[in-house]
Amino acid sequence: MLRYLFRRILGSILLLWGVVTLTFVLLQVAPGDPVDLLVDPSFPPEDVQAVRDHFGLDRPFHQQYLSWIAGTVHGDLGISLRHKRPVRDVLAEAVPNTLRLSVISLLAWLVVGVMLGVWSAAHRGSLRDRVVTVSTLIVYSLPSFWLGLMLLLIFVWKLHWFPSGGMSDGTVAELGWWRWLLSSIRHLVLPVAVLGLSGAAGLARYMRSSMLEILSEDYIRTARAKGLGERSILFKHALRNAAIPLVTLLGLSLPFLLSGAVVTEVIFSWPGMGQVAVQGLLSRDYPVILATTLLSGGMVILGNLLADLAYGLVDPRIRVG
Numbered sequence: 065m066l067r068y069l070f071r072r073i074l075g076s077i078l079l080l081w082g083v084v085t086l087t088f089v090l091l092q093v094a095p096g097d098p099v100d101l102l103v104d105p106s107f108p109p110e111d112v113q114a115v116r117d118h119f120g121l122d123r124p125f126h127q128q129y130l131s132w133i134a135g136t137v138h139g140d141l142g143i144s145l146r147h148k149r150p151v152r153d154v155l156a157e158a159v160p161n162t163l164r165l166s167v168i169s170l171l172a173w174l175v176v177g178v179m180l181g182v183w184s185a186a187h188r189g190s191l192r193d194r195v196v197t198v199s200t201l202i203v204y205s206l207p208s209f210w211l212g213l214m215l216l217l218i219f220v221w222k223l224h225w226f227p228s229g230g231m232s233d234g235t236v237a238e239l240g241w242w243r244w245l246l247s248s249i250r251h252l253v254l255p256v257a258v259l260g261l262s263g264a265a266g267l268a269r270y271m272r273s274s275m276l277e278i279l280s281e282d283y284i285r286t287a288r289a290k291g292l293g294e295r296s297i298l299f300k301h302a303l304r305n306a307a308i309p310l311v312t313l314l315g316l317s318l319p320f321l322l323s324g325a326v327v328t329e330v331i332f333s334w335p336g337m338g339q340v341a342v343q344g345l346l347s348r349d350y351p352v353i354l355a356t357t358l359l360s361g362g363m364v365i366l367g368n369l370l371a372d373l374a375y376g377l378v379d380p381r382i383r384v385g
Contacts, residue, residue, distance in 0.1 A: 076091070076365045083361045084354060088132070090170045091350050092125050096168045098145055098348035119145060132354065141358075142351035146343065154340060159359070161231065162329070162336035166321045168252060169259035173317070176264035181271020182298055188276060197272070200265040213333040219254060226254050229333030255332045261320060270313060274306040281305075317367070322360050 070259030099116050116122045120131065135142060141151040184196040220228045231238065232247040236300055239247060278284065287297050333339070336354060344352030 066081035072369055076369055080361050081265050081360070081364055084358050085129075086271050087354060087357045091348075091353060094126075096123075096348060100349060102145060102227055108264065123132065132351075136358065141355040144344075144349055146347045146349045146352065151351045153336065154352065155355060155359065158335060158337045158340045160316035161334065162325055162338060165252070165255055165328070165334060165336060166325055169263070170317060170321060171258045172256055173267060176260065177267025178303075180264065182270035182275055182303060184268065184272045185275035185279060186294070187297055195255055200268045204265040204269065205259050206262065208258055208262060209327045209331065211261065212254070212328055215254050215257060216331065227251055229331075231335065245336065249315065251332075255334055258328045258331075263317060263321075267310070267313060271306065271310070274310075275302055278302045278306045314367070324361065 081329050083086060099119075099121060105113055113122070120128060123131075124152070132142060139152070141155070144150065144151050144154050155271050179198065180196055184193045187193045216228060217287060219225045227250060229251075231251050232244055233251075234244065234247070236244045238244075275298075284297060284302060322338075325336060328334065329336045329338035330342050337359065340352060341356040341360075343349070344356065
C-alpha cells in the first residue's frame with residue numbers, strides 16, 4: 065500500500081510539473097507582449113524596456129523558467145503584472161471564495177443527485193422514473209454558460225428575485241451579521257444552482273444505473289424475502305455498494321467544479337480563482353496564469369489520487385496492491 069501510494073504521489077508530481085512546463089512554453093511562444101498592456105503606447109522605448117527589466121521579461125526563456133521553478137519550490141509565485149503585488153496574496157484572497165462556492169455546490173450536487181438516483185431506481189419503469197431520467201438528461205446536456213445566462217435573465221432581470229453578482233451587499237460591519245448572512249445566501253443561490261444542477265443530474269444517472277444493478281443481486285432478494293422494509297434495503301444495503309462508482313465521480317468532480325467555476329464566476333462576478341484566471345489570461349499576466357494552472361492542476365490530481373485510495377474505505381473487498 066505504501067509503495068503504491070509513493071508511486072502515485074511521484075507520478076502526480078511529475079504530471080503536474082509537465083502541465084506547468086507546457087503552460088510556460090505555450091505562454092512564451094504565444095504572440096503578443098504583456099508589456100504592451102502595462103504601459104501607455106506613448107511611453108518612450110527606454111521606459112518600456114525598464115518595465116520589461118523590472119518584471120524579468122527581458123531574460124532568456126530558460127532563465128525565466130528556472131527562476132519561476134525555484135521560486136515556486138520556495139513558495140514564491142512571483143509578482144502579478146496586472147495587480148502589481150505578489151501572486152500569493154492575490155490567490156489568498158480568491159481561493160477561499162472559490163472553495164466556498166465549490167464546497168456548497170458539491171454538497172448540493174451530492175444530496176440532490178444521490179436522492180434522485182435512488183428514488184428513480186426504486187420506481188424503475190414508472191412515470192416518475194421516466195420524468196427524472198429525461199429531466200436529468202436535459203439538464204446534464206445544458207452548457208453551464210447558457211444555464212447561467214438563462215438564470216440571470218429569468219431570476220435577475222425579469223423577476224428581480226436575486227442579485228446579479230458579487231458575494232454580498234456589504235460587509236458584516238456594514239450590514240450586521242444576520243443581514244450579511246441572508247445577503248450571502250441570496251448571492252449564492254444562482255451560482256450554486258449553475259454548478260450543482262449539471263453535476264446532480266449526471267450523478268443521478270450514474271446512481272440510478274448503479275442502484276439498479278445492486279437491486280438485482282441475490283442478497284437484496286434475500287433481504288426482501290426476510291421481510292425487511294424497502295427503505296432499509298435501499299439505504300442500508302443497496303446504497304453502500306452502489307456508492308463505489310460515486311467515489312470515482314467525487315474524484316473526477318474537481319475538474320468539473322473548477323472548469324464550471326471559471327464560467328460561473330465570470331457570469332456572476334464572483335471574486336474567486338476563476339475570475340482571477342480569466343483576468344490573467346486577458347491581460348497576459350504570466351505569473352497569475354502559471355499559478356492558477358499549478359493550483360488547479362494540483363487539485364485535480366489530488367482529487368483523482370484520493371478517489372483511488374478511498375476505494376478500500378468504501379468496499380473492504382477492494383485492496384490496493
